[in-house]
Amino acid sequence: MTREEYFRLVNAASGKPRLMLLLETICATGIRVSEVKYITLEAARQGRAEITLKGKVRTILLPGKLCRKLLKYARKQNILSGEIFLTRGGRRLNRKNIWAEMKALCPAAGVAASKVFPHNLRHLFAKCFYDACRDLVKLADVLGHSSVETTRIYLLSTGTQHVKLLERLGLVGETETAQRPSASVIEAEDSMREVAGNVAQNNCIHYADAHDACYGKSDRKTGWADRETRAAPAAFLG
Template sequence: MDDRRAIALFLDMMAAERGAAANTIAAYGRDLAQASEALSGRLGAADARGLERLVHEWRDLAATSLARKLSAVRRFFAFLVSEGLRADNPAGDLGSPAKGRPLPKTLSREEVDRMFAVVEEEAASGTPAGLRLKALIELLYGSGLRATELVSLPRAAIKPGTPYAVLKGKGDKERMVPVSTRAGEAVAAWAATLGPGEKYLFPSGGTHMSRVRLFQIVKHLAAAAGIAPARVSPHVLRHAFATHLLEGGADLRALQSMLGHADIATTQIYTHVQSAHLVDLVNRAHPLADRRQDD
């Protein structure tokens, strides 16, 4: 089967069976078409050496672009095998060049504590601004929301006493995120200040708070906590949420679901947590951890 036909079948499967968003399907189509062109129309018939040549050809791309393209190729070959169009999968061990993907910026627990000390002081004043700040930061760090997801939250998205919220994220895909007791209480206190006709949890000028305003609030908070504002953003707090959960022993698949990542490879960037912590976790949790040697 020629590449164009195989790629079309793969994209049909992604749309019908996986429910992939139109933008995702378009990106896969472009990436696979470029891969096919690079291999002279022989992508579907390529062996491991051919795919390594493909990686070499893409070596100067940005890390995020390279990761996306390689993910498309891996999924394409998995599809070919599942449909019986190939007996082997040479893309199974397809890796990236050594330069790899940059690690996400994050914050230490001590830095997060300093930010929350400022938040608590502001919220203790009982002003709407202080209550809003606490609700925003509790949801950013406590639930790992994206900036756009947070500012556009419907007023009814977080229900009192419910330990989770169902959100629409990238590609209009729904996912369930945790809402801690602290976050729930902060949201309830803030929501009590809103008028009865407000549609959004964080309204502004007839619509919802802008991403720009959220970034300004977070950077002002960082400065007040003695942290360089350039190091902090809503996305950095999302990174901190993920990193600190992994440090606490969270399961990578559960974290993938909470963050709304379509590909587990995206979530794996957070496995840069301290190796010493992971070794300690194995030493404490492994079934053989407390077995003592007699000699």
């Protein structure tokens, strides 16, 4: 999912305040959909959320603009304490609820349904955060990864992008007589790009999903502190 597609989704949700704010919250902080429950009224007031997962605690800083939106929404919903994102009946939103509501935005936003799911917002956050600071260890800390190698997966480009980059390097000389490539060569090149793109995309998505299911099992250790606070960029807030 690109930034432009993300903003189209946010605009499409303008008539649904809870969903619009939920999209902005996930994408502006990089939290998992299972961690939405930690976005509480108290967290919005303090400007930080304490997230506990498998015995580990990490602190996520909330952008000021996001905090103001969360507090305004809570006032309108008469939320006096605790979780902000609740159903009309006062129950916690689950993954299925969030998934379905996001998918329903696709036609109006003009975004392919295959790109729209909560974890892709987390991937977009990771890419934009890394582009801003170029610090893989800091990003891993913010995302709650126990291994930098897991974080690296979030930043992989597709195979097609990689092939195009290699071609732009210009390290293969031209033939003396420029000739139009044969149809078989063109077909082979197109096939290579398509296969490379599909393999890279599938590996990225499946690895991320598997990691969320098996979080904490990696034996590759890193040296950052779990409770060290990291600032989240506010670039995703409309």
